[in-house]
Amino acid sequence: MAIERIIVTGHLGFIASAFCEKFSDRYEITGVDFGGWGSMEKNLMPGVKDIRADISDTKLIGEIISESRPDAILNFAAESHVDRSNEDDLSFWKSNVFGARNLALEASRLGIRLVQVSTDEVYGDASSSSEPWVESSPPAPKNPYSVTKAAAEMLLKVYAESKNYQLDVVVTRGGNSVGPRQFPEKAIPKAIWCFTHGEPFPLFRTPARRLWLHVEDHIDGIETALHKGQRGEVYNLAPMKESEEVTETVIEKVRELVGKGEIAKVDDRDSYDLRYWMSAAKAENELGWIPKRSLDETLESTVSWYLENMDWLEEAYDKMMAEA
Numbered sequence: 001m002a003i004e005r006i007i008v009t010g011h012l013g014f015i016a017s018a019f020c021e022k023f024s025d026r027y028e029i030t031g032v033d034f035g036g037w038g039s040m041e042k043n044l045m046p047g048v049k050d051i052r053a054d055i056s057d058t059k060l061i062g063e064i065i066s067e068s069r070p071d072a073i074l075n076f077a078a079e080s081h082v083d084r085s086n087e088d089d090l091s092f093w094k095s096n097v098f099g100a101r102n103l104a105l106e107a108s109r110l111g112i113r114l115v116q117v118s119t120d121e122v123y124g125d126a127s128s129s130s131e132p133w134v135e136s137s138p139p140a141p142k143n144p145y146s147v148t149k150a151a152a153e154m155l156l157k158v159y160a161e162s163k164n165y166q167l168d169v170v171v172t173r174g175g176n177s178v179g180p181r182q183f184p185e186k187a188i189p190k191a192i193w194c195f196t197h198g199e200p201f202p203l204f205r206t207p208a209r210r211l212w213l214h215v216e217d218h219i220d221g222i223e224t225a226l227h228k229g230q231r232g233e234v235y236n237l238a239p240m241k242e243s244e245e246v247t248e249t250v251i252e253k254v255r256e257l258v259g260k261g262e263i264a265k266v267d268d269r270d271s272y273d274l275r276y277w278m279s280a281a282k283a284e285n286e287l288g289w290i291p292k293r294s295l296d297e298t299l300e301s302t303v304s305w306y307l308e309n310m311d312w313l314e315e316a317y318d319k320m321m322a323e324a
Contacts, residue, residue, distance in 0.1 A: 003072050004071055005027065005028045005030070005069065006029055006072045006073065007032060007070045007073045008029050008048075009032045009033065009055055009074070009103065010032075010033055010039075010075075011029070011044070011045070012033040012035060013033070013038050013039055013040075013043065013077070014182040014215070015174075015218060016077070017040075017045060017181050018179060018215045018218075018219050019076065019219040019222065019223070020045040020048050022216070022219060024045055024046065024047040029048045029049065030049045030051060030064075030070065031044070032051050032053050032055065032064060032077070033050075033051075033053075035052050036091075037079065037183075037320075038183040040183075040312070040319070042312055042315065054094075054099070055075075055077050055095065055100075055102055056094040056095060056099045057102075061106065062102070065106040070110075071112055072113040072114070072115065073113070073114045073115070075115065075116050075117055077095060078096050078117070078149070079091050079095045079096060079148075089144035092144055093148055096149055100156065101152075101155060104167055104169065107168065108159060108165040108166065111166075111168070113169070113170065113226065114167065114168065115172065115222060115225060115229070116152065116156055116169060116171045117172055117174065117222060118149050118171050118172060118174070119146065119173055119174060120133070120176070120211065121146035121149065121273065121276065122139045122141050122146050122150040123139060123141075123173075124139070124140030124141055124142050124146070125142060125273040125274055126278075127209075127274040129275075132277045132278050133236070133277060134279050134281070134282065135234040135235065135236055135282055139153070142271045143270070143271035143273075153171055153234070156171065157169075157232065160232040161232065168231045169232065170230070170233060170235070171233070171235070172234075172235050172237050173234060173235070173236050173237065174218045175210075175211035175212070175213035175218070175276065176212055176276065177213050177214070178215060178302050179215030179216065179298075179301075179302055180302065180305040180306070181312065183316055183320065184317050185320055187251065188250070188299075188302060188303075189313060189316070191251050191255070192254060192307070192313065193313055193317050194262075195255055196258060196307075200261075200262040200263060200264035201251060201255075201261065201262070202264055203247065204247070204269065205265045206268050206272065206274060207247070208246065208247050208272065208273065208274045208275065209246050209247075209274065209275040209276070209277070210245070210250075210275075210276055211238050211244050211277070212243045212244075212250060212298060212299075214292075214293040214297070216292075217293055218237055220289065220292075221287070222237070224287045224288065224289045225287060225289075228286070228288070229287065230286070235282055235283040235287060236282060236283060238278050238280040239291045244277065245295060248263075251263060253296075253299050254299060257300060257304075258303060
């Protein structure tokens, strides 16, 4: 079946708004977002139908999907910050698990594909691993955020394998994504705000390695999985190997690009994973998806966007502080 109409959840957030920006000419997109933490009015892309709703609201989501009659659902919506999940995880369970459940049941009812956008954090900490994670590596999440993302994956897997549901689901596990419109609780936009406002960036004392994936590469992988992914399969979406780097080095590069700023070491947070490390060989071999952007290109284009859109960053920072 041709995929022409899609529902994109979380369209006012970071990764989903990038998807809508790039693919709004290719699909008729209905965006569903409850406008909470991390959502920005300025992230609404032209041509996207804007619906405000909480995906954990079973009745309302059922009505929206019945009316929209999509050919597929892409679930980007998620509470995604580790520190906040350590403090209060209720909203994470509501959005990340119950929300995914509601979307899955509707996709099952209509017989359409659901793409569940997940994270490399479900694997846990690879600091003692001798090989990168592959899709069959056992999940070992270490904080409430990654626990809820892993729980959602496990539930959707059951629905995919059940004769009662026969859910057509594809799961993507993305690396540490970087790019425009990322809420400034995350490292790079937070660093840019700090460096441009005379505030030291708080860097955890223990070095941690991350896979820095440009959001454009990430959404290309998600869109490819929508069409080419096999029912019930999981696909890692990681950057090129050279884009694995310790956070301190990345923040230093950001400071150089901004041209000023200070870094202050702070105590590590609870449940601090020291390395995320996975192979994207399956996505490259089976989907034909290959990341295109180097770490330097990713950082240069990202920092440039924020410096040219400081009004967006100021508004996002003010929203974050007001809701903290």
